[in-house]
Amino acid sequence: MSKQRKFVNVAAGVPGPKGAALIEKRKQYVPKGVGNNTPIFVETASGALVNDVDGNTYIDFAGAIGTLNAGHCPKEVVDALKEQLDKYIHPCFHVGMYEPYVALAEKLAQITPGSFEKKTMLANSGAEAVENAVKIARKYTGRPGIISFSRGFHGRTLLGMSLTSKVKPYKFQMGPFAPATYKAQFPYPMNKPASMTDDEYAQFCIRQFEDFLLTEVAPEEVAAVIMEPIQGEGGFIVPPVSFVQAVYEICKKNGILFIADEIQTGFCRTGTMFATTQFGIEPDIITMSKSIAAGLPISAVTGRAEIMDAPNAGEIGGTYGGSPLGCVAALAVIEKMERENLAARAQYIGDTIKQHFSALQKDFPVIADVRGLGAMCAVEFVDPETKAPAKELVAGLTKGCYESGVIVLSAGVHSNVLRFLSPLVITDEQLEEALDIMTDVLKSQYVTN
Secondary structure, eight states: OOOOOSSOBOTTOSSOHHHHHHHHHHHHHSOTTSOOSSOOOEEEEEBTEEEETTSOEEEESSHHHHTOTTOBSOHHHHHHHHHHHTTOSOOTTTTSOOHHHHHHHHHHHHHSSOSSOEEEEEESSHHHHHHHHHHHHHHHHOOOEEEEETTOOOOSSHHHHHHOOOOTTTTTTOOOOOSSEEEEOOOOGGGOOTTSOHHHHHHHHHHHHHHHHHHTOOGGGEEEEEEOSSBTTTTOBOOOHHHHHHHHHHHHHTTOEEEEEOTTTTTTTTSSSSGGGGGTOOOSEEEEOGGGTTTOSOEEEEEEHHHHTOSOTTSSOOTTTTOHHHHHHHHHHHHHHHHHTHHHHHHHHHHHHHHHHHHHTTTOTTEEEEEEETTEEEEEEBOTTTOOBOHHHHHHHHHHHHHHTEEOEEESTTSOEEEEOOOTTOOHHHHHHHHHHHHHHHHHHOOOO
16 A cells, blocks of 8 residues: 555545545535545546545546546547637527537437438437437337336436336435336346356346246337446446347337447447447447546437437427537547547456456455456455355445545445446556556455455
């Protein structure tokens, strides 16, 4: 812990005196329901580094919950925003249209999976994108039902909560929830029975889904299935490719739309621009947000043109949807990602992280699984004797990490998973230093028997 670090500096303590004072003010004026993972107040940030009001510097492995694939304050985005601010801020697309909205819709049609004609509507947040995707699917099919999956996360709005699986902290005492929403079982490969091969487990999960359409809701009543190609809040669960493809084919066979929730997986995080590419499917609708615009509040729903055209004028949209600032930021982010091949960088980062923690498994049997695609990867911790989720250990690890200068988040329904969402512009030196710090924290928190 006392090693000399090139990037990290937490000499002021976490939180430092200025941060502690602001925390007290926050307690007075901000409700406790607005959660917070790290007790710091940010002063400046650049790339993969964050500086707080006390002069501490951290390496960011949270990326604003997967929002900053292009890094904190990328120059291209800052320049685009400054230029746009001198023109106009928000005439509202429903009143006076503007070119950046159409330009972003055109670009998303080009880069999202599927060779068919596409159209895009823009909103503000991931939850809004999900809500609108469901509205469009219901309008197009004339059916009410929406199927999501166990451990899935789709937002904190009423419909988003209804589709989300984790009860605490997202749904507890918040009901009643939206009707005609159903939850099917999602694979959890780490918990595959030892007697099954990977292919047998995938086939078992497919049969579960087929049975679900017999026991819970008839296909004729289902407008859409919504799936995160890799579950985020649920613990960075990577399903078998054959399972995703089978669900997709079942949807096609029964006139059910397939909505890919790429809000966390999109924009190079998994080693391709969109994760669904790696599963060999072309979703009818894709929801996007988070890293689309380096932190600007904007989201998108892109889908087959005939589906997107189902709602009549005024039935989708919103006052701030597709703000000019968000649009120019998104265009700058996508250009940067393509120019710098951040998808390949994500693959390198993910391989480095997974190799690092896989090498630690022998000495730390509490590490039950190291998984992920690209730089969307995670480590799951369980008691090596009882196999019970090691929630308290992970809570200690996240605390020890930020106190040592690395910001990292937990995930999973048992909160026993460390998830890694560092900006893809992190340097090799910063990546190495962060992994060294996390290893030191693990050594200090866990003692082998």
